[in-house]
């Protein structure tokens with residue numbers, strides 16, 4: 001798919017028409033924030049983008065957007081298109097990673113040639129990289145023993161974290177729910193020089209704002225009414241080791257300031273104590289939200305964003321790496337053989353093929369739960385499509401007396417994702433109608449779509 005970004009509707013329409021005629025699928029947007037949403041949600045062949053989005057004709061906005069895109073998806077080629085083309089801007093754009101630079105009004109033939117060349121070159125680079133990343137080689141260098149996957153995009157993630165694990169660089173792990181963010185964070189720690197020191201996980205989404213400081217920095221007895229004893233904060237517990245800040249996108253603005261302070265100078269104050277304490281931690285953060293977009297909407301502090309993402313990795317959702325599904329299923333089955341003492345469990349090839357086609361919005365976690373439930377419920381050792389599909393239905397359709405799935409069948413988040421997808425399907429991707437049906441405003445509905453990376457197909 002080709003993404004076209006231009007604030008001029010006429011340009012979007014004519015580019016889209018010309019590319020469609022040449023056989024490309026296109027999606028067009030009018031402003032940078034929308035563009036980033038598409039970049040996060042889709043795998044794109046190429047991006048064609050304007051350099052100016054307001055009255056300012058310096059091309060600065062375009063350069064900023066280009067850098068953001070390259071940060072998210074370095075391998076996707078980007079062609080810059082502008083009516084104010086100038087050599088210095090072209091040079092700046094190429095330096096920032098653009099594949100080509102075209103002036104408006106463009107020549108149709110040249111445009112197509114440029115698009116084709118950029119796509120071909122990026123494929124060649126991709127293939128070269130594919131050859132160079134081998135799972136075997138990575139396993140010789142690093143300990144990724146609990147992590148299954150051979151997809152090239154996934155291996156790129158492993159290669160990056162392997163390379164940076166020995167440094168103290170802060171890492172931001174982005175990915176949908178259940179893609180293995182925590183597993184990757186643990187692997188960074190395991191492969192670092194801090195591996196013998198603590199790895200402390202904090203679920204920031206689960207800490208009420210009022211308790212944030214006491215939880216993160218600790219308190220002295222009597223610091224506030226309920227402080228009956230001294231308490232050690234998470235940062236101190238992680239001293240000399242790694243702190244894993246999960247769901248960092250859920251932190252509210254007041255807590256973000258406090259987090260920024262400790263991350264900036266590695267000092268903090270225990271509640272009820274006036275002296276500052278120093279801590280030595282490596283910081284790994286994770287989120288399934290689009291932080292870049294939150295920064296634009298002033299929901300996430302830009303300074304904190306830059307502080308946590310010296311290195312960013314995006315774990316591809318399972319639907320982008322279906323080839324890993326059989327490997328994961330085999331791995332889970334082998335584990336369950338031991339755990340449930342069923343040494344003869346097997347799955348035939350056609351069942352594996354069927355599993356590969358499943359949408360699995362809950363990613364690896366959903367697949368693991370599905371396999372486990374099927375193993376538990378099926379008495380036969382040979383597991384077939386009907387056994388898995390019965391369990392799938394039991395998640396999506398089995399209702400308790402009260403009309404809800406049975407407890408343990410689904411997490412609240414999985415239910416929310418399923419309901420949003422169902423409403424979109426029912427209303428033929430009409431977001432307004434789907435939002436009303438679920439009792440949400442359009443904005444709130446979009447925020448959830450973005451949170452769960454549900455693409456806007458309208």
Ligand SMILES: Nc1ncnc2c1ncn2[C@@H]1O[C@H](COP(=O)(O)OP(=O)(O)OP(=O)(O)O)[C@@H](O)[C@H]1O
Pocket residue numbers: 146147148149175176177178179180181182183184246288328364365368
């Ligand atoms: N590549 C993988 N190989 C083996 N197991 C995996 C892999 N990825 C994920 N898992 C397993 O799937 C489950 C979910 O993984 P994890 O908790 O790391 O996901 P997450 O992205 O942190 O999820 P959330 O965003 O909901 O916190 C875990 O049981 C984990 O061990």
